Amino acid sequence: MSQDDDRDLVRRILDGDARAADAFARRWFGPCYAVALAVVRHPQDAQDVAQESLIKALRRLDQLADPGTPGPWIHAIARNTALSHLARARRRGRSVDLDAVTPIPAPAAPDGDEGARLVHALGVLKEHERAVVLLHDLDGLPHAEIATFLGVTETNSRQLLFVARKKLRAVLQPEEAMS
Amino acid sequence: MTDHPIDFSPLDPRRDPDRFDGMIRHVVARGLPPPVSPLTWSLARLFAPGFATALVLALVFGVLAARVPAAGPAPGDGAGTAATATSTGPFAFATWAATGGDDPWSDLDMLRR
Numbered sequence: 001m002s003q004d005d006d007r008d009l010v011r012r013i014l015d016g017d018a019r020a021a022d023a024f025a026r027r028w029f030g031p032c033y034a035v036a037l038a039v040v041r042h043p044q045d046a047q048d049v050a051q052e053s054l055i056k057a058l059r060r061l062d063q064l065a066d067p068g069t070p071g072p073w074i075h076a077i078a079r080n081t082a083l084s085h086l087a088r089a090r091r092r093g094r095s096v097d098l099d100a101v102t103p104i105p106a107p108a109a110p111d112g113d114e115g116a117r118l119v120h121a122l123g124v125l126k127e128h129e130r131a132v133v134l135l136h137d138l139d140g141l142p143h144a145e146i147a148t149f150l151g152v153t154e155t156n157s158r159q160l161l162f163v164a165r166k167k168l169r170a171v172l173q174p175e176e177a178m179s
Numbered sequence: 180m181t182d183h184p185i186d187f188s189p190l191d192p193r194r195d196p197d198r199f200d201g202m203i204r205h206v207v208a209r210g211l212p213p214p215v216s217p218l219t220w221s222l223a224r225l226f227a228p229g230f231a232t233a234l235v236l237a238l239v240f241g242v243l244a245a246r247v248p249a250a251g252p253a254p255g256d257g258a259g260t261a262a263t264a265t266s267t268g269p270f271a272f273a274t275w276a277a278t279g280g281d282d283p284w285s286d287l288d289m290l291r292r
Contacts, residue, residue: 018211025206029199033192043190050192051206058210115189138187168185 003068010067013058025054030139031071031149032078038130039082041119049085053078071149121171125164132157133164 009027012020029050036049057070057077064073122130131150135141136157141149143157150157193199 013211016211018207021207021211022203025203025210029192029203029206037190043192047192047202051202054206055210058206118185118187118190133185134187137184138191165183165185172185 006070007068010061010064010070013061021058024058028054028057028070028074031135031141032074034134034139035075035078035131036082036085037122037134038127039079040085041122041130043115043119045085045089046082049082050078052085053081056081069148071145072151075149075151117172121168124167124171128152129160129164129167132160133168136161137165 009020009024013024032050032053033046036053037043037046040046040049053074057074060077064070066073122134125133128150132146135146135149136143143154143161146152146157147154152160188194192202
């Protein structure tokens with residue numbers, strides 16, 4: 001989607017166009033979910049965070065400085081919302097993985113649950129590595145868009161993806177990674 | 180080997196399209212303010228001038244009514260206080276407004292006296 005498309009979408013939403021809001025939510029749900037999952041590392045919570053982030057974004061759309069490039073602004077909202085979610089969970093004393101920013105060893109995953117196995121494996125990555133690999137391999141964003149969205153260079157995005165995949169394969173397919 | 184994407188499909192929220200559509204609808208419903216229906220706009224346009232006129236009239240008569248007690252009998256004029264309380268001030272104004280009069284302007288002059 002081009003900058004003009006994004007700008008047009010924002011303008012239509014501000015005019016009250018519900019279809020444009022639907023298109024906006026579909027366009028940005030994946031990136032918000034990837035960033036949220038990179039922080040909270042719980043798929044259901046990440047979906048809740050992605051929804052909350054998009055609701056905030058829609059309500060504050062008139063504050064968006066550059067309607068042609070909403071990515072960095074949405075990323076900031078999603079990450080802040082995810083961090084707030086973690087903080088709330090911590091205050092409630094809920095058992096969540098609070099070591100979301102630093103890498104931790106992946107614990108053994110339950111057999112037969114591929115989703116849980118992936119979530120556990122993501123624990124070996126740093127938050128930025130998780131975000132890049134999820135944006136690229138789960139959401140299918142190209143490096144140029146990932147770079148804009150996260151505020152890193154394209155080269156940095158490629159390097160982070162390379163490192164993230166290597167680390168994940170070492171956990172998910174240890175035999176293959178060794179060969 | 181690191182050129183191949185990791186299969187994250189088990190974590191993809193789009194795997195359940197109905198649930199995903201539900202989340203999108205929830206976001207749009209809560210994020211976008213509800214649109215004002217054309218009927219509401221039509222009614223607002225129809226009645227807005229009337230409401231505005233009524234508001235101005237209420238303000239004008241409110242100011243006039245508020246001035247009446249200040250022009251009433253002097254303090255200490257005990258004998259006339261009870262009688263004038265019903266013939267002047269807000270009570271008299273309300274009576275006049277309810278019953279009407281032949282000449283509203285002379286009535287208003289009387290109230291001001």
